[in-house]
Amino acid sequence: MKSADEKLNHVLPQLFRLEYTKMTAVLCRHFGLKQLEIAEDIVSETFLKATETWNSKGLPENPTAWLYTVAKNKTKDYLKRTSIFENRVKEAINEDAFQPASDFDFSKETITDSQLAMIFAVCSPANSKEAQICLALQILCGFSVDEIAAAFLSNAETIKKRLLRARTALRKNYFEISQLEKPAVTARLDTVLRTLYLLFNEGYFSKFNNQLIRKDLCSEAMRLTLLLTENPLTDSRQADALLALMCYQSSRFHARSDDTGETILYDQQDKTLWNQELIERGHHYLVNACSGEQISKYHLEAGIAYWHTTTTAPDKWQHIFDLYNQLILIEYSPMTALNRTFAFAKVYGTEVAIKEAENLGLEKNSYYHALLGYLYSETAVQKAIFHYQQAISLTKSKAEKRTLSRAITSLERSIPSI
Amino acid sequence: MKEFVLIFRLNNQTELKTTPEQIQERMNWLAGIAAQNKLADKGNTLSNESAKTVHADNVVTDGPYTEIKEFISGYVIVKTETIDEAVELAKANPIFKMGGNIEVREILQRK
Structure with missing residues (x-):
């Protein structure tokens, strides 16, 4: 029994x-x-x-x-x-x-159509980005308030209030959900793609330690993006590019953290753990994505992720750097600026990259200091340690603090004993 | 935050064919400004062939205005707190290797 x-x-x-x-x-x-x-x-x-x-x-x-x-x-x-x-x-x-x-x-068809319509209903311009993601997590992905709060590093009460407000806005929005039509799709597609993109990133990059929920977030985002690409009404080259990006990123899901949830840096990952099947799915969608004229930020990010799946191409970092150059011209974000500088260092060396990094004006960002810590490691160990310490004091993630501390320990070992 | 237009000028004797290295350098410079979140508008290159100058009395001459032995080749708009900051950004541009110069002018919004 x-x-x-x-x-x-x-x-x-x-x-x-x-x-x-x-x-x-x-x-x-x-x-x-x-x-x-x-x-x-x-x-x-x-x-x-x-x-x-x-x-x-x-x-x-x-x-x-x-x-x-x-x-x-x-x-x-x-x-x-x-x-x-x-x-x-x-x-x-x-x-x-x-x-x-x-x-x-x-029926399977009704379910798919309904979910697709629901994606477009949830991504209402009446709500803020954060509220849209919260709604998507709750209504489309079946997350509990506690799970959403955990994913956002927030408390349940805040999330509850946010959801309540968002739902009220949704009700007042008069969005016709029964029949998804071209004008509504066109008007909201950008928002839908951005929400799915953020949903995926929430799982892939979040400081939240629960691996299970993080993986769920990623696979839910992929499932919903796949729905978009499979319907002629919502299919677009951007959706293909976004899905390619998700495939490439998630191919490294198992390789990028160890059993304790600690991050394994790209250079140190066991490449045999990269999921080849997902990489190949990524190729498929990237080819589809490039059949149009338009280049969106998802195209560029998918391109960058593509080059990350290659290990032997000699001009790999040059390609990555060029794509970051284009990406930063389309849309500024501190993360893009920092990643671009990392690629800059790979192409032009750490000395010039330090200058480039110090121009960024991101002193309050933990990743900024982690990057400078990395760049100074070879030439100025004390400065490197200083920046790693700054990064530790700025990050909220325990796993990240551990990873950064490990970098300091190995640097200290390299200093000849005083 | 103020906006400044950087106006690129080249000497009209300059060899205009650009090498891939020069294109890369320009791109790195531009993206470097964007990475500091100081790019307001990536601007445009101004054509040298499809160019005419209109003078008084319906006089139209071919090509860009070159009375000063220089012509404008393009522009970029940056956003910085002060003009000195904009000047610092301009200093890193590779145009000086080609004997060009950059004029920095604050944009005064038309009311």
């Missing part, structure tokens, strides 16, 4: 993560965005019922189908109840937003 319980405990959270957002998206498309809460309530009730029923009667043969059937019945019940209200009151108050359509299903 115990093993059955264990199985249930294992299956339910997994199903929840997989199916909650799908079912919500389908129902929401059915009800309209204004009734997001109703859709979520129905799905939550469905899972509650699943927990109760499966606990006493055991797991059904096809749990997913079971969930869909229950959700559908609950929806019908709900519509029956509200239609009484609707018929009596609707004319009086002239409410137009609510149209209880006759039927709907949970």
Whole structure:
């Protein structure tokens, strides 16, 4: 009996993560965005019922189908109840937003279309970037408030408030979710891509230590980007470039941190751990991305990531540096400026790169000091140690503090004993 | 933050064909300014062939204005606190190797 319980405990959270957002998206498309809460309530009730029923009667043969059937019945019940209200009151108050359509299903196609529509609904210009990502995590990826708070290094109360505000804005936004149409897609595609890009980066670069959640963030972002590229309405060369970038980056996921979550720097990674299959997927999407005229920042970043997957090309760093030159002209960011300087050092040597770095004016940035620490390592050990110490005091990440301390220790070892 | 336009001038005797190294140097200079978040507009190169100068009385001459034996080859707009900072950025430009010069002028927004 115990093993059955264990199985249930294992299956339910997994199903929840997989199916909650799908079912919500389908129902929401059915009800309209204004009734997001109703859709979520129905799905939550469905899972509650699943927990109760499966606990006493055991797991059904096809749990997913079971969930869909229950959700559908609950929806019908709900519509029956509200239609009484609707018929009596609707004319009086002239409410137009609510149209209880006759039927709907949970087919694979409906789910995909609904999720795609939901991506565009969530990426509303009415909300800030941060709020869009929070919403995406909650509504599209099924993250709990606590998980979102952890991913943002924030507390649950702040996230709750942010989500509440964002949802209110979403309701007032009158975005038509039932049918995704070209003008809405065109108008919001940039925002959608940026949200997915940030979602991926949140997982890939975040200071958050939980590897499992970080990996989840990355794969959710990739799943949603893949949805975009597979639909003719939302497919674009930028989406291809973004997906290529994600494939290349995530190919190093296993190689870039050790068992304790500590970062392994690019140069020290075990290259046999790089996932070749993902690298090849990356090539595929990069080729697709380059079939158009336009070069977006995703193209440039995918190009940079591509060169990082090569190990032997002699002019690799020159290519990377040139791409960073183009990228920084499209959009300034401190991270791009620092990475460009790192590539500059690889091409022109550390001496000139130090000058270039010290011009950046990023004294409050921990990565700035980590970069200078690295650049000074060969020529001025004391300065290098000073900058590494600055970096340690500026970063909040424990894993990073450890990595930086290790760099200091190895530098100290290289100083002849005083 | 103020904006300054850097106006590039070359002597009209200068060999105009640029080598890949020169292009790389210019790009490095420009991206270096962007990396300091001081680039307001990456500007443009001004064509030397497709150029005419319009004078009074409907007199139009071919080519850029070269009365001073120099012509304007392009411009870039930077954003810095002071004109001296803009001058420092200009100093690192490779144009001086070709005998060119850079004029730095603050942009006064039209009201």
